[in-house]
Amino acid sequence: MASTKAGNPIDWQPDTFRPSANFEPSLWGDRFSSFHLDNQAFEMYSKEVEVLKEEVRSMLIDAESKASEKMNLINTIERLGVFYHFEKEIEEKLEQIFHSHSHLEDHEDYNDLSTAAIHxxxxRQHGYNMSCDVFNKFKDNNGKFNENLTRDVMGMLSLYEASHLRINGEDIIDEALAFTTTHLESMVTDELSPFLAKQVMHALEQPLHKGIPRLEARRYISIYEEDVSKNKLLLKLAKFDFNLLQLTHKQELCHMSRWWNDLGFESKLPFVRSRVVECYFWAMTAYFEPHYSLGRIILAKIIVMSSVLNDIYDEYGTIEELKLFTDAMQRAIINLYEEFDKEMTKQGRSYSVDGSKYAFKEIARSYHMEAKWCKEGYVPSFDEFMSNALNSVGYYLLTASSFVGMGAIATTETFGWIKDKPKILVASRTIVRLMDDIVDYEEDLEKGHVATGIICYMKEHAGMSKEEPYGWPDDYRHVPASDYWHAPTAADYWHVPTFDYRHVPAVADYRLVPAVDYLQTPTATDFRHVPTFDYRHVPAATDYRHVPTVDYRQVPIVVDYRQTPMVDYWQVANQHVTPVSQPSVLGEQPMVNQSYG
Structure with missing residues (x-):
């Protein structure tokens, strides 16, 4: 898409006091705008992936293998991050296996804890309502989980991961989560093998269900490589595919970086954050697959523009200057959406842009209201604050924008569903809004913000300490925050239009984002401080079987990136599946054994 040029610099008043946020400069500099795709490596990876895909496909459709073997294969494919190549085959096999047994919980395969938990x-990830009664057989006569289960570390780990797909009212799964968490934490200090200890520690810090798909895949590739029972064909496919996608993502980030430079905001609006890499990373967590390249670019650009908008309203401008800024930004935003309109019109999907444009106007109005409250020192009621804050959080904008470039899968019905603001969307953005206010409380006070969720709530409840409101969300007044995940949103959630739920994005705060370095070393070092949230605990409908094909694990989770450690993916084209004698893309040593070359 063509570059979008900003207007002339705004005539800022130099003697005006401004609550500067003192943003750190971008850690990335201009490194990605000069990226050049290694076409030879890209072609080599592409050819290898195509050959290996067909071999794995043959394994999936093999009619001779047992159901338990097929499920283990599906699990490995999904954990290695190559599932998107085989969605049709996986769904057909799951449908066949699920309906081949009228009472799955009684099947002999489920006498083994690990097998039962993985299945x-x-x-559940794929929308099948497998009963939690399958775990009753693992309880003792007192109705507690049998302590002998603690001898089966992999079984406990599998049950722990499975427990994150619980729904409202499933007490046995709540018990399973508490049981496995307690014992796995104690096991870490015992003499577990390094292979098991590494998996247990990571799961306790960042459950699979709450992970970022590409980072989880990269991590599992290393774990699977140490597995003595590994399938070398699958491992080879996973490595080639990872490297191929990594090059694709870097090429897109190069486009994003050049687009940002063309905007000229760093000279015209030098106080705004340069967060192109972080915003692109957010979009990439919404959908990483290569066929959603256009969707990633569109979504990332909208996130960048909303970030700039937020910086101006939240940190810098006076009311008078904001009016000038609105005019200047409006030109850039109009140009951007005109590009999107042209692109979507070519696809016969011009309708897909309208919701995003409306949401951008909505968020701009909300930012303006918050700025007005701040300048006037006005503290609204909590209800008044929330009516505006639910728009300023940006959740509706990013959700609507995430579907723009997804192609035919996002229909007019999809955008109609978003426009009606279903309960799951309202619930999610309420959680994000209040969690953001909790995290930002001290910082907001330093900036002189008087209208935040905590301040407004305390105003209505005289004598309340700042810690007490932390028990909100939900109706956001009457129900503790921990209960919001079981809010009655099932009817809306399970009957939404047919599209892939893992592409419903979450909202993040990029104001203090450290380097999310997915382009260098695709290994997350420490997720202990990343607050994540789980949409999947929304009460389910009576039967998941009619839910469109979904891998719920891939739904981007609401993350406060301000505490995200350096996740180094972007620069090191890590662990290329090439012979040691062949140079890797950026000169690093390949990770694969020579026998794979």
Whole structure:
């Protein structure tokens, strides 16, 4: 798409006091705008992936293998991050296996804890209502989980991961989560093998269900490589595919970086954050697959523009200057959406841009209101604050924008569903809004913000300490925050239009984002401080079987990136599946054994 040029610099008043946020400069500099795709490596990876895909496809459709073997294969494919190549085959096999047994919980395969837990997790991820009664057989006469289960570390780990797909009212799964968490934490200090200890520690810090798909895949590739029972064909496919996608993502980021430079905001609006890499990373967590390249670019650009808009309103401008800024930004935003309109018109999907444009206007109005409150020192009631804050959080904008470039899968019905603001969307943005206010409380006070969720709530409840409101969300007044995940949103959630739920994005705050370095070393070092949230605990409908094909694990989770450690993916084209004698893309040593070359 063509570059979007900003207007002339705004005539800022130099003697005006401004609550500067003192943003750190971008950690990335201009490194990605000069990226050049290694076409030879890209072609080599592409050819290898195509050959290996067909071999794995043959394994999936093999009619001779047992159901348990097929489920283990599906689990491995999904954990290695190559599932998107085989969605049709996976769904057909799951449908066949699920309906081949009228009472799955009584099947002999489920006498093994690890097998039962893995199957439970996979079926639920794909929308099948597998009963939690399958775990009753693992309880003792007192109705507690049998302590002998603690001897089966992999079984406990599998049950722990499965418990994150619980729904409202499933007490046995709540018990399973508490049981496995307690014992796995104690096991870490015992003499577990390094292979098991590494998996247990990571799961406790960042459950699979709450992970970022590409980072989880990269991590599991290393774990699977140490597995003595590994399938070398699958491992080879996973490595080639990862490297191929990494090059694709870097090429897109190069486009984003050049687009940002063309905007000229760093000279015209030098106080705004340069967060192109972080915003692109957010979009990439919404959908990483290569066929959603256009969707990623569109979504990332909208996130960048909303970030600039937020910086001006939240940190810098006076009311008078904001009016000038609105005019200047409006030109850039109009130009951007005109590009999107042209692109979507070519696809016969011009309708897909309208919702995003409306949401951008909505968020701009909300930012303006918050700025007005701040300048006037006005503290609204909590209800008045929330009516505006639910728009300023940006959740509706990013959700609507995420579907713009997804192609035919996002229909007019999809955008109609978004426009009606279903309960799951309202619930999610309420959680994000209030969690953001909790995290930002001290910082907001330093900036002189008087209208935040905590301040407004305390105003209505005289004598309340700042810690007490932390028990909100939900109706956001009457129900503790921990209960919001079980809010009655099932009817809306399970009957939404047919599209892939893992592409419903979450909202992040990029104001203090450290380097999310997915382009260098695709290994997350420490997720202990990343607050994540789980949409999947929304009460389910009576039967998941009619839910469109979904891998719920891939739904981007609401993350406060301000505490995200350096996740180094972007620069090191890590662990290329090439012979040691062949140079890797950026000169690093390949990770694969020579026998794979």
């Amino acid at each position: 439970f997790r996979i079926f």
